[in-house]
Amino acid sequence: MLGGTYVDQEMMEKIKQRKQEGKVVRRIVARVTVIVIACILFIGIFGTLYVKSALKPVDPESEEQIQVEIPMGSGISTISKILEKSGIIKDATIFKYYAKFKNQSNFQAGNYTMTPSMTLDEILESLKTGKVYREPVMTITVPEGMTLEQIGKIVEKRTKYTKEQFMERVNSKEFIENVMSTYPELFTDEILNGNIRYPLEGYLFPATYSFYDENVSLDDIILPMIDKTNSVIGEYKSLLAEKEMTVHELLTFASLLEEEATEKTDRETIASVFYNRLEIGMPLQTDPSVLYALGGHKERVLYEDLKVQNPYNTYVNPGLPPGPIANAGVVSIEAALNPTDTEYLYFLADKEGNNHFAKSFEEHLQNKNQYINNE
Structure with missing residues (x-):
């Protein structure tokens, strides 16, 4: 009788111990499950937020112009890495899969001037056409034969600046000295001739100019016109020397x-x-x-x-x-x-x-x- 009681007690202890171990295991499994679910949720939320962020422009307010070279024969993987390295996109992998999701291909090799404010669709459109595609917030068209005063009127109609402000800027000593030092092959002391009415008359090239910032400065309006003149005249440098x-x-x-x-x-x-x-x-x-x-x-x-x-x-x-x-x-x-x-x-x-x-x-x-x- 005593022996049987001892065995029953020993069995009861083992059963009790197994129950306790089972509770511990269940607690561990429950905690691990909670942790795993939390991790999955965290990764899912973080991943979703990251993807959403990567689908947006790197910097919507940036006007920085970045030169990007896409070599001949570049596939979407190579192009994505180049764009990420250049700071035009946030994530090469997401851009690559976005391009595939949009069924975009046949990209053009070449040199591009892009900005971190471009959307993925604008970048894809640029790569397809070989041109930088972006919707401007404002354009200014300067027809051939316009004088500085007439250009000032055009600027007044298209921007917040008056003709008087435009004329004051293009004729300011500071601005003239700045463009002369920036474009030494375009501007010489000839423009400082005392008989000249306006030193920069004839140096703002007639063309259509696109602007992507509503708060564009006067300098940012004028300088592209001068830069265009410099670019055009540069093509005739040898012929000018010959004549x-x-x-x-x-x-x-x-x-x-x-x-x-x-x-x-x-x-x-x-x-x-x-x-x-x-x-x-x-x-x-x-x-x-x-x-x-x-x-x-x-x-x-x-x-x-x-x-x-x-x-x-x-x-x-x-x-x-x-x-x-x-x-x-x-x-x-x-x-x-x-x-x-x-x-x-x-x-x-x-x-x-x-x-x-x-x-x-x-x-x-x-x-x-x-x-x-x-x-």
Whole structure:
């Protein structure tokens, strides 16, 4: 009896111990389960937030321009790594899978100027077209033949800045010194000639400019126009040296062509007339220079206007005016550098915009009687 009682007690102790061990195991399993679930939830939430963040621009407010080179033959994996390293995207892997999800491929190799504020869709569009694609908040279009004052009016219409603020900035000593030091091959002391009305006249290139910041500064509006002129003129550096012509002379000459131009005009032939006159010391006698001298537009230049004493009046002063009278486009610039070889000294435009050239004054009068007086 005593032996049986001892065995029962021993069995009871083992059962009790197993129950306790079972409770401990269940507690451990429960705690591990809670920890695992918490980890899964944390990873899920963190992962979701990370992915959402990686799908957004690196810095929506950034205007920093970053040069990105995509080599020939680059696949999406390589491109993603380049973009991440350049700071254009946050995560290469997410960008790669985003591109695949969007079924985007056939990306273009080349050099891109991108910003950290671009969206993934904008980046993909850029890589597909070979051009940087981004929706601007504002564009400013400067047509050919505009003067600084006219550009100031355009800026006033498109921005918060007035024409007066624009003119004050482009004519400020500080700004002029800054652009002269930044673009030494574009600007020389010629623009500081005391006879020049506005030193930067003719140096703001006619084109459409896009801006991505609503609070863009005046400098950020003006400098791209100057930079574009520098870029365009740089393409003709060797030809300028060959013709022994300065940039200032080129832009001045081209501005006369721009203002004389009609839709059907032959600028190369008009350029030949100007060159022929310059060669023999004959005044250029171009009406747009008179209008610039007068400081305003007139439907018709009167005989008395031709006598106005002003450095820009090419009727009373031989040679080119002291500086450009407008901003010339590429067509006029190229015409100034590549004139037609003629012996013409005169030209006039009829009512339809067609030009008629003459070698002598007598021939010019005949053209005038035929195409102007008989209209």
